[in-house]
Amino acid sequence: MKSPSQQQTLNLDLEILSAVPSLKVLGRVPFMATNVLPTILARKALKAREYLTKGFAEYFRCGHHNTASEGVLVRLNHSLQAGFTMDDVARGEIGSAIAILNNSVSAAFWMIHHVFSDPSVLDECRKEVDAAMRVDQDRCTVDFSIIKTSCPALQSTFQEVLRYRGIGNLIVRQVLEDHILDSRFLVKKGGLVLIPNAVQHFKNDIWGDDAGEFHHRRFVGSDAPGGLKRYNQAAFRPFGGGSLLCPGRHFATTEILCFAALMVASFDIKPVHSGWSRVKTDRSFGMGVARLFLLPDADIDVEMQPRGDLALQYALTGTWSKYERQ
């Protein structure tokens, strides 16, 4: 959206900004959502939100959106036509940025981790991706529609990452009228229901006795397009459901699968200091929300070695199917 030099005109205070995606701040978000003494219990998160609001408001006021993607322009015009103020629009952009980045970035990280940390997963995914590549002199091209239909192990690994790593974990609904749930619980009008996917994503009666383990072929089957197994949709909800089902799900799936495919095709990746297996996620627990998506406790430095011929160029091609545009 902006070049690094333009970025400086927003005069961002990196100290505050860097607090935004941190575990500490995410852990405070439930206090903002439930509105229980937010100025005390969610002080840092509120400060970060106000800071970002100012940044986005300034971005629009300076007209930087005029050179942004069509998505930004369409969203802005839609909001203004619906009567939102610029302050509301700026606040909305924070939600969009979180929706677009948080899940996708963590899913991409865990995808690379799970593919490269297990030689048998890497070998299987690499065979599929190599078979999908078209080599033409010094250019390797992969069609993303082939990646999505002919690489079941790669796709299944992605689905398992969503399940096992708690991506898209928390679904929130506001109660519109008093309701007795399961003949036992009264959910009161106006209340918020927080639904952590981790509960149904780890049930043994749905996933089997190995529900607590990462099993990259769990979704490989033959009863759905691309050779994937369909699970009960109420049990597997990384993209939510109903009228609020994530509208970015096809985009996210495509970008992460293609990113993983290009990495698998072109690099060998190894951690510099310690093995992959030592990646700890202890800090993701006890954050106020039951098992929000898991993040590594610390950065992992890796060494990337180009595979094969250095002169080869890798490229993606393909078009969205009608189904994916909906």
Ligand code: HEM
């Ligand atoms: C792996 C990546 C992603 C995951 C796991 C994910 C997951 C989710 C989930 C669980 C929800 C809430 C759905 C519900 O309440 O039922 C959601 C909402 C949303 N997502 Fe995603 N998402 C991802 C990527 C994206 C991307 C890339 C975009 C945009 C390009 C996006 C845009 C949105 C929007 C706009 C909403 C709000 C929908 C509404 O309230 O009507 N998401 N997403």
